[in-house]
Structures are given as C-alpha cells and as structure tokens.
Amino acid sequence: MFVLMVYDVNVxxxxxxxxxxxxxxxxxxxxxxxxELSPAQFKSLRQEIKKTxxxxxxxxxxxxxxxxxxxxxxxxxxxxxxxxxxDTSVDFL
Amino acid sequence: MFVLMVYDVNVxxxxxxxxxxxxxxxxxxxxxxxxELSPAQFKSLRQEIKKTxxxxxxxxxxxxxxxxxxxxxxxxxxxxxxxxxxDTSVDFL
Numbered sequence: 001m002f003v004l005m006v007y008d009v010n011v012x013x014x015x016x017x018x019x020x021x022x023x024x025x026x027x028x029x030x031x032x033x034x035x036e037l038s039p040a041q042f043k044s045l046r047q048e049i050k051k052t053x054x055x056x057x058x059x060x061x062x063x064x065x066x067x068x069x070x071x072x073x074x075x076x077x078x079x080x081x082x083x084x085x086x087d088t089s090v091d092f093l
Numbered sequence: 094m095f096v097l098m099v100y101d102v103n104v105x106x107x108x109x110x111x112x113x114x115x116x117x118x119x120x121x122x123x124x125x126x127x128x129e130l131s132p133a134q135f136k137s138l139r140q141e142i143k144k145t146x147x148x149x150x151x152x153x154x155x156x157x158x159x160x161x162x163x164x165x166x167x168x169x170x171x172x173x174x175x176x177x178x179x180d181t182s183v184d185f186l
Contacts, residue, residue: 004097004156008122008173029101029152031123046167055170059122062167063097063156070159076143077152080101 002065003042005033009058017060020048029079095158096135098126102151110153113141122172 005025009017018027024045025035037045042064049060065071098118102110114120117138118128130138135157142153158164 006099006122006125009170028154029099029124032099032125046169050169053170057170057173059168059170059172061121061169064165064167065158066163066165070163072157072159074139074155074157075152076139076154077102077146077148077150079152080150 001037001039001042002068002071003035003037003045004063004065005045005060006063007031007058007060009053009060013053013058016052017049017058020045020052023048094130094132094135095161095164096128096130096138097156097158098138098153099156100124100151100153102146102153106146106151109145110142110151113138113145116141 003025005021007014007017007021008031021027021033024037024041025033027033042062046062053060096118098114100107100110100114101124111120114126117130117134118126120126135155139155146153
C-alpha cells in the first residue's frame with residue numbers, strides 16, 4: 001500500500017522520528033514522507049514511531065492508500081535540499 | 094475529490110501560501126492541509142498558489158484522490174495548536 005506520513009513532533013524528537021521514517025519511506029519535504037509499504041512494514045514503522053513519540057506533545061499522521069489507482073500527484077515548483085523528486089506531475093493511472 | 098497539500102516554501106511566502114490553503118482546506122499540521130474540493134475549487138487553489146510561489150525556491154505538492162474509498166487515516170498522538178483534528182483514527186470505508 002502507498003503510505004504518506006506527516007509529523008509535527010517536539011524538536012527533541014524530530015531527528016529520531018525522521019530517522020525512523022527514512023528507514024521505510026522516501027523523505028519528500030519537511031516533516032513529510034511517502035512510499036510503498038507492505039502491511040507488515042507499515043505495522044513495524046507504526047510501532048517504532050509509537051514507541052518514540054510522546055502522545056501528549058507529538059502528532060504523527062499516516063495516510064494509507066490501498067491502491068494508487070485514484071491518486072494523482074501534482075507538484076508546483078522545485079523540491080529543496082533533502083527532497084529528491086525531480087518530477088513535476090505524476091499520475092498513477 | 095479529497096486533496097492533501099504539503100508545502101515547503103521560502104519563509105517570506107509561508108504566510109501567504111498558508112492563507113491561500115486555508116481558504117480551501119483544513120490546516121492539519123505545519124505545512125500540511127487537507128479537504129474535500131470540487132475540481133473547480135482545486136483549479137482555483139492551484140492557480141492562486143502558482144501565482145504566489147517562486148518555482149525555483151518553493152515547492153508545493155498536491156495529492157488528489159478521486160475517491161476516499163481506499164484511504165485510511167491513522168493518527169498517533171495529539172495535534173498541536175492550529176491543527177483541529179481530535180480523532181485518532183478515521184477510516185473512510
């Protein structure tokens with residue numbers, strides 16, 4: 001499945017959360033990652049994140065898409081530094 | 094359609110981009126918004142953003158979902174300040 005991950009965590013845990021995310025997903029922009037994962041991989045990513053964050057102070061949201069058939073990605077401008085997506089528009093159709 | 098918007102723009106334009114985004118979508122986390130839009134509304138949002146950003150310095154990505162049938166949102170922790178989503182897990186099924 002296609003997974004988007006977006007986080008808003010205390011600065012103390014930003015690096016840890018990003019490091020975990022990067023083990024599974026591609027870093028697209030600040031606080032935002034995406035990638036194709038198996039259900040088992042997602043479970044493991046979720047568990048690692050859950051152990052790392054403080055639920056009162058942090059928030060991590062996952063968008064799980066069981067298919068990318070109905071998804072279009074439309075990009076304006078250029079990814080900066082860490083982001084590695086040269087394409088301007090990707091249609092999964 | 095369901096639209097996710099994630100931006101990484103020069104600090105000079107952050108407020109402008111967020112302000113435009115908020116006219117159409119709900120602000121979920123830093124640099125991240127989502128909401129249900131008609132194709133016409135999306136076109137208008139995209140146009141406003143395009144006019145505002147500098148493509149060499151900024152990047153705005155839209156994820157367009159023609160259906161939310163295959164989407165699950167899974168949230169860990171608590172949204173901070175501006176984010177207004179009390180729910181911990183939403184399944185569109």
